Amino acid sequence: MSSKLHAEHNEDLCTRIISLNDFDDWVVTTAFYACIHYVEHKLFPLTENGINYPTFNRYYNDTIIARGKHISKHTLKFNLVKAHLSTVDINYKRLMDNCLTARYSNYRIGKTLAQIAVTDMAKVKAACI
Numbered sequence: 001m002s003s004k005l006h007a008e009h010n011e012d013l014c015t016r017i018i019s020l021n022d023f024d025d026w027v028v029t030t031a032f033y034a035c036i037h038y039v040e041h042k043l044f045p046l047t048e049n050g051i052n053y054p055t056f057n058r059y060y061n062d063t064i065i066a067r068g069k070h071i072s073k074h075t076l077k078f079n080l081v082k083a084h085l086s087t088v089d090i091n092y093k094r095l096m097d098n099c100l101t102a103r104y105s106n107y108r109i110g111k112t113l114a115q116i117a118v119t120d121m122a123k124v125k126a127a128c129i
Contacts, residue, residue, distance in 0.1 A: 002041070003037045003038070003040040003041035003044070004037070004038070004041040004129075006037040007034045007035070007036075007037035007038040007040075007041060007125070007128075008034075010030050010031075010033045010034035010037065011030070011031075011034040011121065011125070013030045014027055014030035014031045014034060014117075014118065014121065015118075017030060018114060018115075018118060021111075024102075024108075024109040024110055024111060024113065024114035025102035025103070025107040025108070025109045026102075027109075027114040027117055027118065028095070028098045028099050028102045028109050028113060028114060028117040029099050029102055029103060031095055031099075031117040031118055031120065031121040032095040032096060032098070032099035032117070032121075033099075034121055034125070035092060035095055035120075035121055035124040035125070036077065038124055038125050038128040038129070039077060039080070039081055039085065039092070039124065039128060040055075040056045040077075041128055041129075042084075042085065042127070042128035042129075043056070043080055043084055043085075044056055044059070046059060046080075048063075056073075056077065059076075060073055060076060063076075064076060074096055074100075078092060078093060078096060081093075085124075085127050085128070087127055088120075088123050088124045088127045091120035091123045091124050092120070092124055094116070094117075094120055095117055095120050095121065095124070098113055098116075098117060
């Protein structure tokens with residue numbers, strides 16, 4: 001599945017979940033995961049220092065794993081957003097942080113953060129499509 005199709009799939013689920021007026025943690029999570037794939041769609045293939053990376057996973061493996069570095073895929077992708085999509089880096093970072101909170105700390109996110117996530121998703125998508 002292409003990154004764009006994967007993003008649209010997650011965005012569709014996010015839209016369906018928010019319409020239920022419940023499961024705000026999953027609204028935030030699906031919004032963030034939609035954005036992960038919108039960003040990949042926009043940035044890859046990526047040429048950096050004369051080297052072409054066809055996919056994010058190839059970029060991660062060649063620039064992080066192969067060099068013995070320790071950085072998460074989420075952090076690396078955020079660094080790419082800051083470098084290449086700086087107009088939405090704040091939106092992306094808020095989505096990432098709220099998703100990590102929703103998934104690992106406190107699933108009771110609330111309606112306000114769920115709506116902010118949907119708005120942030122729309123902004124990231126617009127920058128990527």
